[in-house]
Amino acid sequence: MLSRHQDPIAAIATAPGRGAVGIVRVSSPQDLTPLIAAICGRTLKPREATYLPFRSAAGEAIDRGLALLFPAPHSYTGEHVLELQAHGGPVVLQLLLARCLEADPALRLRLAEPGEFTRRAFLNGKLDLAQAEAVADLIDASTEAAARSAGRALAGALSGEVGELRDALIQLRMLVEATLDFPEEEIDFLQAADALGKLRRLMARLDALLERSRQGAILREGIKVVLAGQPNVGKSSLLNALAGAELAIVTAIPGTTRDKLSQTIQIEGVPLHISDTAGLRDTQDEVERIGVARSWDAIADADVVLFLHDLTRIGQPDYESEDADIRARLVDVDPARVLQIFNKADAPGRSGAPTLPDGALTLSAKTGAGLDALRQRLLQQVGWHAVPEGLFIARERHVQALRRTREHVDLALQQAAATPAALDLMAEELRMAHEALGEITGAFSADDLLGEIFSRFCIGK
Secondary structure, three states: OOOHHHOOEEEEOOOOOOEEEEEEEEEEOOOOHHHHHHHHOOOOOEOOOEEEEEEOOOOOEEEEEEEEEEOOOOOOOOOEEEEEEEEEOHHHHHHHHHHHHHHOHHHOOEEOOOOHHHHHHHHOOOOOHHHHHHHHHHHHOOOHHHHHHHHHHHOOHHHHHHHHHHHHHHHHHHHHHHHHHOHHHOOOHHHHOOHHHHHHHHHHHHHHHHHHHHHHHHHHHOEEEEEEOOOOOOHHHHHHHHHOOOOOOOOOOOOOOOOOEEEEEEEOOEEEEEEEOOOOOOOOOHHHHHHHHHHHHHHHHOOEEEEEEEHHHOOOHHHHHHHHHHHHHHHHOOHHHEEEEEEOOOOOOOOOOOOOOOOOEEOOOOOOOOHHHHHHHHHHHOOOOOOOOOOOOOOHHHHHHHHHHHHHHHHHHHHHHOOOOOHHHHHHHHHHHHHHHHHHHOOOOOHHHHHHHHOOOOOOO
């Protein structure tokens, strides 16, 4: 009885909808010769595209296209893989998939689950976990910079650096364990093996990789930006200005925006997920009240909150009172995430220049004045630097794993520097650092983590 991870699987490997070409993919640890004979009516040469009719059970042609066979282990999954490239109509592909599922009853072919082809590539050693995640990141990339960085991660840029750190940790663990196992040799470990020097150099390399991983995570995840403030302060106008398109309705009527409106733009290749929200105020309108509640939910979840103010209403008692109420509710939000924006700098007849809080920006969503400064400040708010050459995509779990690795290495360094050195505690910290680092590439990964990662892939990949 085969385990589920050894079941032969099949799926449509191209996106839903109509297209010029569609692909049905089959992967199996078992021989696919009977299946190929039933559908293609002939044998296939490995890795050679063959144009032929795909036959139904009655011998009729479902379609004509290209068939390719990739024998194990030289395939994406490491198993025998068959790809049938047909015309990209949904009905044609469903017919072809159904034919694959019933063509060889002895094979017991089943539909693939999301990400199952790539999961098998990981389990069969064709990709490590970081590379497997990079496959999904490359597909989901929303900017050119993110796509290039995902490509570097898929090629092994992150895995290679993690591997070098892992080798350094293994060497240190071996030295510590040897000293613990043979104390009678009186090896002066700390001096002869330069343990402190090795640990310090390892820490410096970890810090550099952690910083690059943070940048890669920003590039992958993007920045969630929420525009907040009273009605008619220019939130919708600012969204339109940043997006370069008329996405939101702009009127002088308070409460025009009643629900969250989102748009993704990019600044220096970094995706910004910007949300325009309902004006924050007390209202008796039930629909608008729901919109205001959603605005506060969005603010709580944002990486950056742009708190907009109207320069033309500064000093008006009612306006100032409402602004103070909003400011009081923002106390629960990390002040580092709130950026004060004073809009309508172009408005005629403004009385003087008000005293602005430290770090505040003035701009005009109407004319575009000050927008470049705002774009740069948004990147600074989340710690983004100019894209270094060779940046790879990373995920938040990679960042967290590196942080835990660093914490254990730091503790190991403290134990090594103690007098006398606590080598048993140092050995344990190095072991835990090794395990935390191994989570990135999958050397130490729980099944539930794998299930969570691959369930987010598309079916057929």
